[in-house]
Amino acid sequence: MYREQIKVLDCTIRDGGLMNNHTFDDRFVREIYRTISRAGIDYMEIGYKNSRKLFESGKYGAWKFCEDEAILRVIDGIESRTKLSVMVDVGRVDMNDIQPKKKSPVSMIRTACYVQDVDKAIHMANEFAGKGYETAVNLMAISKVRETDLDECLAQLEEECRCDVVYLVDSNGSLYQENIEYLLKKAKGIVKTKEIGIHAHNNQQLAFSNTIEAIIHNANYLDSTIFGMGRAAGNCPTELLLGFLKNPKFDIRPVLDFISREMVPLSKRVEWGYVIPYAITGMLDEHPRLALKLREGDQKENYREFYESLSGSAGID
Amino acid sequence: MYREQIKVLDCTIRDGGLMNNHTFDDRFVREIYRTISRAGIDYMEIGYKNSRKLFESGKYGAWKFCEDEAILRVIDGIESRTKLSVMVDVGRVDMNDIQPKKKSPVSMIRTACYVQDVDKAIHMANEFAGKGYETAVNLMAISKVRETDLDECLAQLEEECRCDVVYLVDSNGSLYQENIEYLLKKAKGIVKTKEIGIHAHNNQQLAFSNTIEAIIHNANYLDSTIFGMGRAAGNCPTELLLGFLKNPKFDIRPVLDFISREMVPLSKRVEWGYVIPYAITGMLDEHPRLALKLREGDQKENYREFYESLSGSAGID
Numbered sequence: 001m002y003r004e005q006i007k008v009l010d011c012t013i014r015d016g017g018l019m020n021n022h023t024f025d026d027r028f029v030r031e032i033y034r035t036i037s038r039a040g041i042d043y044m045e046i047g048y049k050n051s052r053k054l055f056e057s058g059k060y061g062a063w064k065f066c067e068d069e070a071i072l073r074v075i076d077g078i079e080s081r082t083k084l085s086v087m088v089d090v091g092r093v094d095m096n097d098i099q100p101k102k103k104s105p106v107s108m109i110r111t112a113c114y115v116q117d118v119d120k121a122i123h124m125a126n127e128f129a130g131k132g133y134e135t136a137v138n139l140m141a142i143s144k145v146r147e148t149d150l151d152e153c154l155a156q157l158e159e160e161c162r163c164d165v166v167y168l169v170d171s172n173g174s175l176y177q178e179n180i181e182y183l184l185k186k187a188k189g190i191v192k193t194k195e196i197g198i199h200a201h202n203n204q205q206l207a208f209s210n211t212i213e214a215i216i217h218n219a220n221y222l223d224s225t226i227f228g229m230g231r232a233a234g235n236c237p238t239e240l241l242l243g244f245l246k247n248p249k250f251d252i253r254p255v256l257d258f259i260s261r262e263m264v265p266l267s268k269r270v271e272w273g274y275v276i277p278y279a280i281t282g283m284l285d286e287h288p289r290l291a292l293k294l295r296e297g298d299q300k301e302n303y304r305e306f307y308e309s310l311s312g313s314a315g316i317d
Numbered sequence: 318m319y320r321e322q323i324k325v326l327d328c329t330i331r332d333g334g335l336m337n338n339h340t341f342d343d344r345f346v347r348e349i350y351r352t353i354s355r356a357g358i359d360y361m362e363i364g365y366k367n368s369r370k371l372f373e374s375g376k377y378g379a380w381k382f383c384e385d386e387a388i389l390r391v392i393d394g395i396e397s398r399t400k401l402s403v404m405v406d407v408g409r410v411d412m413n414d415i416q417p418k419k420k421s422p423v424s425m426i427r428t429a430c431y432v433q434d435v436d437k438a439i440h441m442a443n444e445f446a447g448k449g450y451e452t453a454v455n456l457m458a459i460s461k462v463r464e465t466d467l468d469e470c471l472a473q474l475e476e477e478c479r480c481d482v483v484y485l486v487d488s489n490g491s492l493y494q495e496n497i498e499y500l501l502k503k504a505k506g507i508v509k510t511k512e513i514g515i516h517a518h519n520n521q522q523l524a525f526s527n528t529i530e531a532i533i534h535n536a537n538y539l540d541s542t543i544f545g546m547g548r549a550a551g552n553c554p555t556e557l558l559l560g561f562l563k564n565p566k567f568d569i570r571p572v573l574d575f576i577s578r579e580m581v582p583l584s585k586r587v588e589w590g591y592v593i594p595y596a597i598t599g600m601l602d603e604h605p606r607l608a609l610k611l612r613e614g615d616q617k618e619n620y621r622e623f624y625e626s627l628s629g630s631a632g633i634d
Contacts, residue, residue, distance in 0.1 A: 177494060177530065178533065204557050206525065208521065209493075209494055209527075216495065239596065240521050240522065240596060240600070244493070253621050254621075256597075259593055260620045260621070273591070276573065276577070279554075279557060280560075280573075301577040303573040303574070303576060304570050304577070307569065307573055
């Protein structure tokens with residue numbers, strides 16, 4: 001697949017950071033930035049821009065806050081055409097922390113929100129746009145949204161929001177390719193003046209195929225993470241996506257190198273990927289939080305009981 | 318997805334056996350047979366029916382030969398409506414080993430062949446049909462077949478073969494959903510009086526989505542393996558497929574139980590699944606044999622070099 005407009009955004013540090021409280025050390029983040037730059041990937045999302053007033057600093061690493069100094073430290077001296085992105089959640093950012101773009105190493109700010117919070121997200125995204133940033137609004141938990149609410153939300157984004165991209169986020173990893181086709185056609189039909197993006201989760205091993213399906217139906221902004229690292233089951237693996245895309249600007253080889261040197265060892269210490277409780281929440285269209293909790297306790301391998309508790313099928317035989 | 322005609326064939330023991338020389342012990346095979354029976358799965362493929370004259374018996378377990386006595390030992394006393402299947406390769410079976418159906422615990426014989434060997438496969442499948450078996454012909458390495466050869470092969474199967482099912486096998490795990498759609502439409506257009514089956518490999522995490530794509534385009538015979546166990550990257554996971562199919566004859570819970578008790582421990586001793594060299598052979602549309610060889614040696618984590626050696630991109634920077 002080659003389409004010039006396609007942009008890949010690697011969010012390993014941001015989504016993967018949800019599995020280690022954003023504690024990647026500077027060396028690791030420098031290495032991944034070098035890798036992504038050499039691979040020709042368009043964007044790297046380096047973390048969340050949360051307010052330190054809302055979170056205990058000692059509990060989290062630098063990439064939950066993404067202060068410009070921290071970012072400058074890890075990109076210093078590395079040749080790159082990759083743009084940096086940060087994510088903000090509605091209600092967790094201090095708008096005064098956001099410098100005008102020309103004073104910041106960040107190029108893009110993505111605002112994550114549930115459909116019911118889209119008014120706030122639009123307000124925030126417009127403010128970021130006013131400060132000179134590229135902007136996106138990431139609509140989370142899209143599988144759970146009532147159709148009329150989604151229609152209205154997309155129309156509002158089209159009419160009221162200055163964002164460049166509207167992302168559909170399959171937070172639960174529950175969508176199949178036919179759902180992706182349907183949602184992409186809908187979004188492209190309503191949001192005519194902006195790009196559509198896709199952020200897929202891999203609970204059912206469908207993150208890559210759902211990303212392909214979104215590409216076929218004209219999504220141009222594609223999220224991925226190296227070796228699929230991300231919350232719970234993780235995301236569309238960057239290496240598979242680069243293998244599929246035929247744009248010569250990409251080079252998969254630095255990514256392969258990074259996986260063997262860094263991600264394989266890391267995957268022995270931090271769990272993500274195809275783990276049955278995450279698959280179960282995916283197939284039942286539930287948020288992975290209960291599965292994440294299960295994996296922390298001594299019932300972690302009790303898949304049948306977990307399924308029965310979520311699906312209400314206990315005792316039925 | 319609910320379509321009454323859909324049949325699931327679990328081939329964990331057969332395809333998974335390629336990773337342990339078919340040495341599953343009787344206890345394990347009894348347990349998986351019990352699990353598959355309770356789950357309501359239509360078929361279980363228990364191994365290969367190879368001739369002992371061609372293979373050193375000491376090197377392989379029972380499921381490379383599938384003698385009726387071995388099969389009877391592991392199914393004895395277990396209540397089941399699951400039919401048993403065995404696979405034969407062209408040129409590796411002694412046709413005299415095949416009893417008439419009424420004397421055998423096996424219901425279905427599937428003949429695996431490359432497209433160039435389809436004449437032999439047709440001859441064999443017709444003989445099995447004559448002995449009273451359900452029969453299938455599994456066309457391997459479908460991603461590598463020249464289009465006109467495939468057309469001719471499918472027409473021959475339609476006209477000359479008594480088999481019930483023609484399977485398309487993505488041996489390399491290289492096909493994307495658009496390829497599956499194309500191949501299924503072609504097969505359904507030519508093979509009008511038989512069912513079409515799909516056997517996908519998971520090198521690029523596409524085995525499940527490709528199976529869904531095949532279902533959408535009217536494949537009714539679906540191969541899967543529990544926890545995805547199979548050669549190299551493995552196959553479409555049975556548990557995901559059952560989660561997707563809405564036919565009430567299936568019950569996912571015994572499968573979940575079996576995964577926690579048996580497959581998770583097994584996966585620590587035998588390697589299959591998402592391993593980067595398998596992903597690389599998938600994206601380059603190569604057979605996984607070189608990746609399997611790599612994983613046995615001390616260069617097993619040298620992904621970049623492996624990619625460069627296969628793609629001819631070494632030294633290009």
